[in-house]
Amino acid sequence: MSSARTTLPASHFEDAGTDNPRGDSAGLLTYPSLIDGKSVPSDQWVYVVDSDALLEDAFASLTLKRKLESGRLDPENLPPGIVGRVARADRETVTQAIEAASRAVAEWTAFPLDVRLDQFGTLLRRRLAEKADRTIEILMREGHPLALARWQVSGALECFGPESLGFYRSQMVQEFRHRERRISVRRRPDGVVCLNPPQNAPLSSALLGVTSMMAGNALIVRAPRSAPLGVMYVLHEVVAPVLEEIGAPPGTLGVVCGDPAPMLTAWLDSPLVDDIMYFGSSEAGMRFQERCVAAGKKPILELAGNDAVVVWKDANLDFAAEALTESFYGSGQLCMIPNQVLAHPDIIDELASLLAEKAAAVRGGSVRDEDVLLTPVLRNEKFFACLDDALAAGAELVCGGHAMQADGTWDTAGIFLEPTVVLVRGMERAREVQAVRHETFFPLLPVIVAEPAPDGVLLDRFIDFVNSNPYGLRNSLWARDPEVVDRFVTRVTKGGLLKVNDSHIGFLPYLPTHGGTGLTGGVFGEANYPILRTSHIQGVSVSDGVRPSEAVFGAWNAMRGAGH
Template structure:
């Protein structure tokens, strides 16, 4: 049985222990505001010990055979499946996710671990020819060494595992720093799962702390060769620059401002359902969420009517209630940010068709119309249950509006003509875009990542294997080479 009381400590060097700081980190339920548990924060010295442990344990991991490694990942999946209900409860309790959201996240985690389970069997090399007589060129794919992972609060279980599992599967040691709002689902729960699965002690370490305690030491430490960060573009920019300064590779999955385009020949009821899912899943706290819904003028009034009817029926409240669609946002700071964003949008000329109430962390849905592309409400990542619905006349106008953003993560196009949708999708400046689907898609074997300020690098499947490994050229001269002098 998974107990919160077993998950409220650091996991360093294969041991569960308190951090060395005198400061405590309170883990709060975002709906009830009650303290779930508390952690004694990790210090820079704890971070140092975690990285050294990962580096040392990697030497043992190198000697574990690929089939034995795969079996550990399979045991991790079995442990999750056996404890699914307990994990659902943790997701509802710690981050205000609904039961539907929790099930969705757990399924993503299972698929990602299953994908990573195959990595030990894919560490392939090549033998390449040479212009030098008697030379054999061998190219080996090897682990980078140690990976530092910094994960966010919105899908912490999955977005931690998204980097942790592939990095381990590719043969690396890992140090994970979960977001301070979700230290269990994003951190110590994962340590527990892999501990129970039989992962060598010290290979995966979890440090629970905040920037006020450790500063930039997590990124600047000399041991990690890759820093994988998922979070805001502002923080990601700082981490990316810091990583490059210290000759580390940054992998950045950052913010988004996705557009969902509805053409006049689309199935409107289906498009409405896709738009609602794209915006309001987990209160809109997903980087791929549709911030802007662009609807061709011929069907704009009908779409608005259907969309408002659907969204008006959403229940906002306790995430433990199976009828709840909209639970709490992560904290009152985010709720206040959304309040200000809505008020600023209205002051700039946006018209609210639905204007939900905001009380503490609960933010009811808001639908804004008469939004111009240059308004702040259309340019910013909202990260909440607030959406802009904007009309357009031609395909060219829709493409222009969709691309009028510094972000480029996801998107969707709805049309009765699939190839028409594909041609439009090709012109959208984003790493991912989906025809007749939601903007929220993540499949463990398909390349995932953004363009522009939405990130650097690609994860999932063979792309994660590529990111978390490096290539080493070893040449063998089988016969004496003739030198010019």
């Protein structure tokens, strides 16, 4: 495959005032901060390098970016390869965003649920669909392969689809009639919610956080410095106009870009912030959770995954192997992909053969190629250290194990990594292998071959292994036997989502896209519906003239009147 750069005209991002007016005179897509419904510029910018330029010469492209952001290069004479820039927010701008959000909450909370959930969600999905091609184009420019850009947009459309909106509504309020009273159990907003999305798929995570506004919260999003353009585009050009259309107060949504550490500190220090949604490593996330609790904030964590997939002896192995190759999407740098496989010993040879065959078809290259699923890995020493650890522990290399160029040629200086599968014989000591014990975040998939045992014993061991995983994002099963499926679904408690005979990473209506237990979600971890996680339950009773003294002993009197 050629790694030649695909060149688009400079006017491509200018939009001539149609899709958005953000292009400057040079055709550079430019986004300021969004504060209180207004654009807030900056004298410091974060620059976005075109993904094809990065593929052509990663070192030169990143050097160019660093020079621009440090002021060592004149931004008035931008060389080719820079496609966008985003304002870098200072502490004052971050504070303004918090204050604007705090002012907006009371008014926004008072909006009827029909407006801030049904109307907002329906209009938002419609506008996302209208802007889907444009969103995908920007994501590709930012480095997301076409297939993964479509995956992110697909997830957003499911998140705001009619089935999901109906489920959200069913959880937000339930109403009852009890004698002379109208009783309701409802969820109320926490207040100001701040969201720190990850670098690997920030757009889908930012849109996930948008559902928190349906509960009546105001939302502030930090666009990550490494990939801010897609987040800025969708929040400025899709979400903000819909909020304006339904009359939401301007501070309901704030969008800023900047360094994570000082921004997180500003959120923690502010008495106006109520919840913080944090994406990151488990180690950093657990420390941040402690800081949140100490500061009186609700921590909503999305951390590492290390998901397990069980492949039973009667599984459709062709489908199972296809789903397992999702482990290599984005070069393994997605939190919700398969990270380890537990395989029945009867089918391991056929499964390994199919997996190697399908892994060989997962390629790197230009993000515009329909078949490309690998992304560049600019520092690969941890991948090889992890692979060496597995092989030293007795694992067998099934396929992969090399750095390579975009055309698949092995090259120690290549910026892509081959999809790699290793066999780990035996469950008992499997977690001594680093690639099994922790999320690898590389295209490296360990397949654990279980010791022979009666099927009933083996299934119990599989379930115990899954439940003893200290992480817990998603877990999957491939099996046809209904009893096996039932035991798995009934007894697996780890994770925010279980998938059976299905894509591990595919999005579905009603179900959460994120959320988990243990080292994935922290001590408060669960399936993550932000509309629920950023709200709290409140009970309400409206009486029609009941005498208080009768109400105190209502259940007792009713029981005595029934003759009990």
